[in-house]
Amino acid sequence: MFQVGDKVFYPMHGAGIVTAIEEKEFRGELEKYCSISIPSSQMNVMLPIKKASKSGLRSVIDQRAAKMMLENYYHAEHEPQLPWKQRFSSNMEKIKTGAFEAGLEVVSDLEYRSKEKPLNTSEKQMLNNAKRLIASELSLIKNITESQAEGLLKLPS
Incomplete structure (x- = not known):
């Protein structure tokens, strides 16, 4: 309750x-x-x-769990290339769960793919939505602005 x-x-x-x-x-x-x-x-x-x-x-998750999940996010392994429809469906299911870690997986996967080649419009929108959801939680956890929280989601080059 x-x-x-x-x-x-x-x-x-x-x-x-x-x-x-x-x-x-x-x-x-x-x-x-x-x-x-x-x-x-x-x-x-x-x-x-x-x-x-x-x-x-x-x-919302606690700061310790967020820190651990962000560390995993920065060093994530990426799945082999899935067909677009299958990848989109899998990512949408992850977002719908509302799990912090699942949202991070979507952001990581799409950020990684965007470095290989440009994302299509649907995947760009999905990436932006997933980032917004994760940033909204990070901002409450860490008591920072959402733009600062989005900055935490930038992958190293």
């Missing part, structure tokens, strides 16, 4: 802070909702508490 002030990550939307837990009437029944402020998109989300785990809402 989340509390007001908790830092959370909502897949496909980004990291945010729980601003309220309140009961609302919906279809004649009282239901508890979690209100989340997501700074990266300047959006507020209300999510039924009973659907929180199914939606993938989770606490």
